[in-house]
Amino acid sequence: MIQIPTRDGTADAYLAHPGDGGPHPAVLLYMDAFGLRPHLKSMADRLAGEGYTVLVPNVFYRFGPAPVVELPEFIDPAERPEIIRNLGPAARTLTPEGAVRDAAHYLDWLAASPLTTDGPVGVTGYCMGAGLALRTAGTHPERVAAAAGFHGAYLATDAPDSPHLLAGHITAELYFGHADRDATNPADQIARLEKSLTEAGVEHRSEVYEGAHHGFTQADTAMYGSRATERHWAALLDLFARRLSR
Template sequence: MQITTRNLGLTVDDSLMRVYVAAPKPEGTYPGILYYSDIYQLGRPITRLADRLAGYGYVVAAPEIFHRLEPIGTVIEPNDLGRLRGNDAARRTEIAAYDADARAVLDWLKQDPNVSPAKLGTMGFCIGGHLACRAALQPDVQAAVCCYPTGIHSGKLGRDPADTLPRISEIHGEVLLIFGTLDPHVPAAGRQTIVETLQTTGVSHHVLLYDADHTFMRDDGPRFDPVATDCAWDEIIEFFNRTLA
């Protein structure tokens, strides 16, 4: 379906957070998705993916994850310097700040007239995959899609050690984990740690493995894999359609 896009501002901890919103154009009430970028924030490769999800019938709200450190509207270039800049911003952001941002966007989705407040999910890529998993700790999140999430297995997310894995039993909804077998940032041992924890705690989950590299869903770089991306999208839409029906 056709979509609309806009930007809105939410103030969190006295910092203005830009949120990119993509939503179905037809009038109606739809599930809401808290949607996370990778370390490069909201460039077009990321917003194109948000637009695509919205076209399937979801209100997608994507916050700038480094709004406390970067000027509003900043898109970090995906090159060597950008990688250093993005990783440094991630390192300097407190875990509590990430959690406060998640709560702010979820609360906004719940009051939006086009969102069904009982149907909330989350999705993210790379660090955003970790943030999506962490957002699933919120009791009103029913479904989480975590695409090649970094730092869950190692406890690395921000300024403080992340307690996401020890708290995984707090997830009430379902989790879909998407990994590339060639991803050096989430090696096989790390994937196994995450999956074993989910199994031990009884959290409902599904794991998809593709013969692909890290960030294989970004369409602006050499690691882009269109076949794996299309296959992953089929699974993502089926997952959200089922869990947020």
């Protein structure tokens, strides 16, 4: 665990990197709404095992250090609806404007680290983190070479600050793995995202994972799907292998 100073405080974050101590391509991994916890650390460790230096910030740091709410080892929102309710105040501390400011600090930290190579980074995000990945690619285009989002939530809404509206600024290659059983990302929003990226000329691939639930990559939740998760890993590692210099 490390600490990253920001304009609004200090973000706690998890750092994973290969054990050789040398520089490796940087990856910024954005958490889902349940936050920085052992499972997300294990995902970062897997990426580090593939040769990347991975930063996983607690994006709710304004509310408090991770974990921002008490979590069981296995998360089933249907049985524990209070978990979602308790996360609400923490989630409200992260505005789109704050997310953009934070992204600059995270990218600065990675650029300054001796554990990272020079050049643009890769970004991946889960649930709400997919929107943060899209927003980071759109507001820091010169610093992001590849960005991915999985079971993303509210990526292309009618809101004036919806992440998809940044499509015209994106220079990274993008990949999205959508869950087809996901009330937070219905078919009309997937189509709107696809249209915005295509019209902006963004190099991208967008796939709907049939039978997958929102949260399918998160093995400590009731939404987990092993086949969809392995498909996600294959797509993510392919994207990063092509776009991030070693």
